[in-house]
Amino acid sequence: MVPIGKRTLQPTLALSMTGLFLLLLANTTPILTFEVVGRSQADYMITGVIELWNQGYFLIALLVCFAGIIAPALYLSSIFYISLATVFRIKLPGLRRVFSLGRAVNPWNLIPVYSIATVVSVVKLKMLGEVHWESGARFVLGVAIMSILSNQISDKQIALERLEEMGVEIT
Amino acid sequence: MMNLSDQTRLNLSRALVVTGLILYIPSNIMPVMTMSLVGKVDPLTVMGGVIELYDSGLPLIAGVVFLASFVLPFAKLAALAWVLFLHGSPSLRRERSKVFKIVHRIGSWSMIDIFLLAVLAAVGQLGALASVRAEPGCIVFAIVLLCSLVAAEIYKPRLIWEDA
Numbered sequence: 001m002v003p004i005g006k007r008t009l010q011p012t013l014a015l016s017m018t019g020l021f022l023l024l025l026a027n028t029t030p031i032l033t034f035e036v037v038g039r040s041q042a043d044y045m046i047t048g049v050i051e052l053w054n055q056g057y058f059l060i061a062l063l064v065c066f067a068g069i070i071a072p073a074l075y076l077s078s079i080f081y082i083s084l085a086t087v088f089r090i091k092l093p094g095l096r097r098v099f100s101l102g103r104a105v106n107p108w109n110l111i112p113v114y115s116i117a118t119v120v121s122v123v124k125l126k127m128l129g130e131v132h133w134e135s136g137a138r139f140v141l142g143v144a145i146m147s148i149l150s151n152q153i154s155d156k157q158i159a160l161e162r163l164e165e166m167g168v169e170i171t
Numbered sequence: 172m173m174n175l176s177d178q179t180r181l182n183l184s185r186a187l188v189v190t191g192l193i194l195y196i197p198s199n200i201m202p203v204m205t206m207s208l209v210g211k212v213d214p215l216t217v218m219g220g221v222i223e224l225y226d227s228g229l230p231l232i233a234g235v236v237f238l239a240s241f242v243l244p245f246a247k248l249a250a251l252a253w254v255l256f257l258h259g260s261p262s263l264r265r266e267r268s269k270v271f272k273i274v275h276r277i278g279s280w281s282m283i284d285i286f287l288l289a290v291l292a293a294v295g296q297l298g299a300l301a302s303v304r305a306e307p308g309c310i311v312f313a314i315v316l317l318c319s320l321v322a323a324e325i326y327k328p329r330l331i332w333e334d335a
Contacts, residue, residue, distance in 0.1 A: 034294035036208070036301045041294045048289030051296060057305045060313055064289040067282060107275070107324065110282050116235070117286030123224065123232055124287075125294065128208050128301060 016080035019146030026139035036129035071108035078102030086162035184326040191318030201308030
């Protein structure tokens with residue numbers, strides 16, 4: 001049996017496109033709401049970054065922003081761009097740079113870790129007040145799954161071969 | 172970053188691993204955040220958070236956080252130190268290569284505590300009712316994580332197979 005994605009990068013294209021769409025939703029909808037004595041506060045992915053920045057913890061804010069928002073967006077975008085070019089055999093500009101970018105940001109794409117941290121935070125917050133899951137949590141989980149799947153099933157060798165056929169050499 | 176010589180890569184990785192190992196103990200002693208709920212202020216260390224989860228009857232989640240925040244950062248730094256210590260030596264190359272691959276793959280899970288802080292800080296803005304403030308310990312903890320992540324990125328696996 002030939003594993004999915006071994007012959008074609010079409011599944012990778014579909015997964016990365018879905019991942020990007022879910023990432024947009026994950027960043028624009030609340031993940032959870034915390035309620036204490038009738039007052040509530042919603043958590044968006046960017047809220048934690050802004051709050052840490054406001055508290056003066058710039059390094060932590062930048063780290064969370066990069067690993068939780070920017071790196072997943074860059075990683076999924078680069079995979080989408082490369083698979084789009086190779087599936088439809090279009091020589092898009094900057095393919096070599098985009099390939100290198102995807103490879104560089106891959107270890108920093110920590111959205112799966114973010115989704116686990118959200119679960120742990122809910123457990124912790126439940127000891128203090130009421131916690132309600134919001135739709136953003138599903139989207140974060142969706143992005144995490146799309147990221148893991150696209151990383152696992154995409155065949156880098158096929159991508160390299162296709163790019164080479166199109167005259168793009170990756171070192 | 173991409174055009175570093177092999178010697179520079181080795182020296183930088185060694186410096187980062189030593190820095191990470193030195194800061195590992197303070198990162199676990201210093202509080203990473205303070206949670207206040209209706210006037211009750213509670214400073215939390217990384218280990219304190221694990222104990223709190225365990226005491227609340229959640230041993231599985233406590234175990235995951237313990238592994239990710241306590242065991243993994245040290246295991247990663249210790250494994251990198253071992254790989255870097257044996258650099259240039261012909262012994263145990265295959266084992267070192269395997270360990271390096273594992274370290275590279277699982278190392279990022281130690282970021283769980285930093286993300287946890289971000290989520291808690293995001294919802295902990297209810298004034299006197301509930302607030303979450305980051306503490307300097309989180310910077311030390313983040314530096315330990317960054318040292319191990321960047322060291323593993325700089326030191327390339329092919330260097331394991333090169334002679335001194």
